[in-house]
Amino acid sequence: MNTAILSLRAYNFFYFSLLSIFISFLPVYLTYRGITPAQIGVLIGAGSFIGILSQPFWGMMSDRYKTIRRIILLTLGLSIAAxxxxxxSASFFALFLLVGAMYFFLxxxxxxxxxxxxxxxELHGTSFGSIRTFGAVGYATASLFIGWTLDRLGMGQLVWxxxxxxxxxxxxxLVMQDAPASSKSLSWQELKQFFLYPQTQRFFLLVLIAATPHRTNDSFLGxxxxxxxxxTGDVGQAWFLAAVSEVAFFAISARLLARWSELRLIMLASALYAIRYVLCAIAPSAEWVVYLQLTQGVTFVLFYTATIQYLYKIIPEEWKATGxxxxxxxxxxxxxIIGSLVGGWLFQQGGGAALYWAMGICSAAAFVYSLILARAGKAAGGLGL
Known part of the structure; x- marks a missing residue:
């Protein structure tokens, strides 16, 4: 077995396990510290704003210095410290600063x-899904193990x-292979043209509409x-089932992408997202919501892998990390930002069911917009079916 692939799979397993702690259990930890849903929305919304600045910054550093691994070592090390x-921490001010730091590094x-x-x-002739699957496995096992552990030992053990x-x-x-650097020079003019291209703008708008309810679910599922x-164990089980379903669909994502266009998969995922959130809104108990997370694979994986593949088709080679x-x-x-701030306010004012109804409506809007793009693209021979 190729050692470069093995080390990257191992890194994916542990990195996404680490990410599961932050995404899945941060809202639970904040609730434990006495933070209200509206305040949680503010914390995560502010962190997301920091992410708007930090993610392009680190991506451009990667492109500029033509290394991904060394940038990961820097951001990951600082993430662990933060x-x-x-x-x-327990005070709102300290939590505000540290959540921001995590959004800047992790x-x-x-x-x-x-x-x-x-x-x-691409370099080793294997599929993206065959590597990313190990991240999903890590996310799944960590979610279940952490939820079980915190139920028995208490929230204070989360730091360890x-x-x-x-x-x-x-x-x-430390031991995984770095990505090969592009031989092309960076061109700001090409990047500017890329972002001004209507096809790019329509694509990113679709991503924004479809991603907002997904990120809202990340923030408020627990x-x-x-x-x-x-x-807390139920929260861990919910994220475990979500990640397990991701494993299955990452494993077959390459075959789905080979047979279906990216936009068609995004359309399907958006429709299923809408159904998923409406079912969560009318769920009679926590157990129903937990088991509905099994639909995460068919929604998130289809949506995410399709958007990545389409992005890599249209962006210049030297700007792939930035893209x-x-x-x-x-x-x-x-x-x-939208999901956490608006979601926190909706949760505070109308409860969780009202929030999930709104998420279902937003996902339905993404489906309608993707359908419009599909028809327009088919007629023009561009983005579409």
Whole structure:
């Protein structure tokens, strides 16, 4: 077995395990510290705003210095240090600063990781999904294990779990292969033309509309499950089932992308997102919401892999890492701000069910917009079916 692929798979396993602690259990930790849903929305919204600035910055550093691995080592190391402080803090001001630090260092590591996965997969003639699957497995197992552990040992042990996964992720990053640098020089004029191209703008708008309810779910799933009477272990189980379903669909994503156009897969994912969130809104108990997370694979994986593949088709070679971070700005930044601030307000005012109804409507809007783009693209021979 190729050692470069093995080390990258191991890194994916531990990095996405670490990410599961931050994404899945940060809202639960904040609730434990007495933070209200509206305040959680403010914290995550502010962090998402920081992500808008930090993700392009680190992506451009990667392109400028023609290395992904060394940038990951820097951002990951600083993330571990910030996480230790975050999960031992209680004051709102300290939490505000440290959540911001995590969005500056940890979240930009995600698009860098995805860019590295894609490039190494291309270099070694394997599929992106065969590598990314190990990240989904890590996310799944960590979610279940962490939820189970916190139920029994208490929320105070979260920091030690974070440190453990972080150390293993960093050790794997030290030995994994770097991505090959582009031989082309950077051209700001080409990048400007890329962003001014109507096809690009329509694509990124579609991503923003579809990603907003997804990021809202990331922020408030745990809070919603607990509001319905669920435990921390139930929250962990929900994220476990979501990640397990991702494993299955990452494994077959290459075959789906070979048979269907990217936009058609985004259309399908948006429609299924809408159904998923409406079912969560009318769920009679926390158990229903937990098991509905099994639809994460068919929604998130189809949507995310299709958007990455389409992006890599239209962006200049020398700007691929930057393009990946722009996608992440939409997915984790702008959509995160909208989802957390509006979602926190809706949760506070109308409860979790009202929030999930709104998410279902937003996903339905993404489906309608993707359908419009598909028809327009088919007629013009551009973006579309």
């Amino acid at each position: 996480g230790v402080l975050l999960f031992t 979240l930009p590591t995600d698009p860098l990781t995805e860019s590295l996965n894609y490039r190494i997969a 779990l974070f440190v453990g996964y972080g150390v293993f992720a960093y050790a794997c990053a 809070v919603y499950v607990q509001s319905l009477g669920g435990t 990946q971070t722009v996608l992440a700005v939409l997915f984790f930044g702008i959509s995160g």
